[in-house]
Amino acid sequence: MKTTQAKTSIKRSLAVLAASCALFTGQAVAQEPIKVGAFLSVTGGAAFLGDPENKTLELYVEKVNAAGGVLGRKLQLVSYDSAGDAEKARTFVKRLIEQDKVDLIVGGSTTGETMAVVPLVEAAQIPFISLAGAVVIIEPVKKWVFKTPHTDRMACEKVFVDMQARKLSKIALISGAGGFDKSMRAECLKVAAKHKIEVIADETYGAGDTDMTAQLTKIKNTAGVQAVLNPGFGQGPAIVTKNYRQIGIAFPLYQSHGVASKEFINLSGAAAEGVRLPAAALLIAESLPASDPQRSVVVNYKKDYEARFKSDVSTFGGHAYDGLMLAIEAVKKAGGTDKAKVRDALEGVRGYMGTAGVVNMSATDHMGLDLTAFRMLEGKGGNWTEVK
Numbered sequence: 001m002k003t004t005q006a007k008t009s010i011k012r013s014l015a016v017l018a019a020s021c022a023l024f025t026g027q028a029v030a031q032e033p034i035k036v037g038a039f040l041s042v043t044g045g046a047a048f049l050g051d052p053e054n055k056t057l058e059l060y061v062e063k064v065n066a067a068g069g070v071l072g073r074k075l076q077l078v079s080y081d082s083a084g085d086a087e088k089a090r091t092f093v094k095r096l097i098e099q100d101k102v103d104l105i106v107g108g109s110t111t112g113e114t115m116a117v118v119p120l121v122e123a124a125q126i127p128f129i130s131l132a133g134a135v136v137i138i139e140p141v142k143k144w145v146f147k148t149p150h151t152d153r154m155a156c157e158k159v160f161v162d163m164q165a166r167k168l169s170k171i172a173l174i175s176g177a178g179g180f181d182k183s184m185r186a187e188c189l190k191v192a193a194k195h196k197i198e199v200i201a202d203e204t205y206g207a208g209d210t211d212m213t214a215q216l217t218k219i220k221n222t223a224g225v226q227a228v229l230n231p232g233f234g235q236g237p238a239i240v241t242k243n244y245r246q247i248g249i250a251f252p253l254y255q256s257h258g259v260a261s262k263e264f265i266n267l268s269g270a271a272a273e274g275v276r277l278p279a280a281a282l283l284i285a286e287s288l289p290a291s292d293p294q295r296s297v298v299v300n301y302k303k304d305y306e307a308r309f310k311s312d313v314s315t316f317g318g319h320a321y322d323g324l325m326l327a328i329e330a331v332k333k334a335g336g337t338d339k340a341k342v343r344d345a346l347e348g349v350r351g352y353m354g355t356a357g358v359v360n361m362s363a364t365d366h367m368g369l370d371l372t373a374f375r376m377l378e379g380k381g382g383n384w385t386e387v388k
Contacts, residue, residue, distance in 0.1 A: 033076035034069075034337055036061065036327065037102030039092040039117075040131075040320075041109035044083035045207075045234055048263055049109040052305075052317030053131055054079060057106065059308055060324050070328050071336065078102055084109065086116035093117040097124045103337040104330075106323040108132050109316075112179040118145055127330070127343045129323040131316070133233075133258060134183035138366045146346050146366040148322040148356055149315075150278070150374055152184035152231070153191060155257045158278035158374045159229055160188075160195035162387065168226040168252065172201035172219040174212065174240060176232040180258055184231035200224055205236060212236075213243045220249050227251050233258030238267035245271040252276065257374070261314035265379055272379035276387065279377050282318045282355045283384045298355050318355030326352060326359070 038057055041050030061077045069075060078100045080092035089108065096102045097120065104127040108114035111134035118137075121128040121144050128145050130137050135151040163171065171192075175185040185202075192199055201222040203215035219225060228251065230240050237259045244253050253275050255264070260279035265272045281288060285298035301321055302313045326349060333348070334341035349368060352359040357373025376387040 031073065033074045034071075034331060035076050035078055035100060035102040036324070037093075037096035037100060037105040038077060038079040038107040039082045039089050039096070039105075039113065040079060040107050041084040041113070042081040044085070046084040046110050048234070048261065048314070049131070049316045050081070050084070052314045053107075053109060053320035054081075055309055056305065056317040056320040057324055059304065060321060063304075064328065070331055075328075079107075082109075082113055084113065086112045089113035090116050090120065093120050097121075097126060102126070103339070104327055104342060105129070106131070106320065106327055110179060111137065111183060114147075115179070118142060121145065125343075126339055127327070127346060129327060129346070131319045131323055133180050135187060136183060141364060141366055144343055146326070146361070148319045148326070148354070148359075148367070150257055150280070150356060150369055151187075151367065152180065152256070153187040154369070154371060154374060155184060155278050156188035156191050156229075156231075157195065158371055158376060159254050159276075160192065160197050161371075162276065162376050163197060163227055163252075163254075164195060166227075166252070169196055170198050170200050170224045170226050172203070172222060172225045172228045173199055174203040174205065174215055174219065174228060174230050176205055176234070176236045177207045178233065180256075181232045181236075184256055184258070188229065188231060205240075207234075207236075209236070210239060211243065212240050213247055216240070216243050216247055216249065220247060225251060227254065229254045229256075231256050231258075235267070238264060241268040241271045241275060257315065260377070261316065262312040262383070263314065265382060265384070268379075273381075275379045277377055278374040279384070280315045280318060280356045280373070281375050282313060282315050283377060284375065284386050285313075287386070294353060294355075294357065297353055301355055315355070322352075322354035322356055322359070325354065 040054045042054045061075045065074045082089040106129045108130040111132045114130040114132040130147040133149045135153045175181045255277040282298045285302045288295040305313045330342045330345035333345040349361040359368035361368040377384040
């Protein structure tokens with residue numbers, strides 16, 4: 001009798017223990033963090049992109065976690081500094097996938113870094129949201145690859161529409177040697193005729209060049225040029241802008257969204273006066289009317305970023321904000337971190353209002369922005385103002 005009771009008691013204890021273990025295991029799984037991988041050009045020549053992007057991800061991962069996380073789970077940011085180097089980017093993405101076991105990736109400050117890792121993320125079948133600009137990232141569509149910034153082709157078209165409005169039709173290009181520069185130059189040449197724009201001069205400069213007066217002098221002396229467009233990013237466009245004024249070129253100068261920040265004005269000084277470029281509304285956040293549906297998003301991001309880091313906001317940090325928020329919304333919609341479900345949820349995004357504009361993804365569009373997401377800005381009085 002006692003033996004039977006003892007056996008029964010042991011069975012009950014084991015059952016309770018098993019149930020407790022199952023409950024504990026379930027709680028442990030539920031509390032595992034959602035791992036967000038990132039590789040960004042925090043240092044190096046593209047640090048003006050990667051530094052605000054990294055700061056933005058750190059800031060909003062903290063804010064989301066402080067508010068309870070996502071689906072009851074904390075976010076964990078696993079970030080590496082690729083310094084704009086494509087080989088480093090490949091190494092870090094392999095680490096993110098194979099060792100860190102991240103659930104998704106938000107990063108890739110430059111087009112070169114992004115394109116270097118596309119085969120890795122496609123093979124691993126992991127959702128990847130790039131923060132780089134070139135249209136080649138999403139055309140042709142790659143199943144696991146998305147992006148948040150406006151494309152270089154869109155920038156060309158926005159500039160050409162503005163040129164048409166000013167009755168400018170014969171232009172010169174001067175572009176850098178980087179991946180973004182080459183891509184945007186090529187896209188501008190492709191769509192110029194569509195907008196009745198004729199490119200009658202086409203100059204380039206090297207990554208390390210510190211003076212572009214020779215190329216600009218050729219442009220100045222080319223008969224018929226009515227405006228100049230500089231597809232580029234980094235230090236080069238600021239040098240172009242200064243040299244442009246130094247040699248007294250009178251016709252309009254346009255830059256790309258690759259330099260859409262207050263830092264470009266700081267680098268260019270008074271030479272930035274009158275320069276136009278297409279950019280997100282973030283650069284003119286507080287001057288937007290109260291009726292603008294994008295105002296609250298960009299103003300809140302600007303306030304959060306500048307209060308935390310005591311430095312000017314840039315559209316590049318905004319791209320990281322959009323990337324993270326899109327990732328979070330996709331995880332929520334997917335009900336977890338199943339990679340295929342998160343990918344499908346990203347592709348199904350409709351009506352997301354971000355710092356770049358309204359995003360409507362589809363199976364044929366893994367960016368989801370149109371030309372209305374761009375504002376045409378002009379340097380005026382040491383700041384950016386919207387062209388009306």
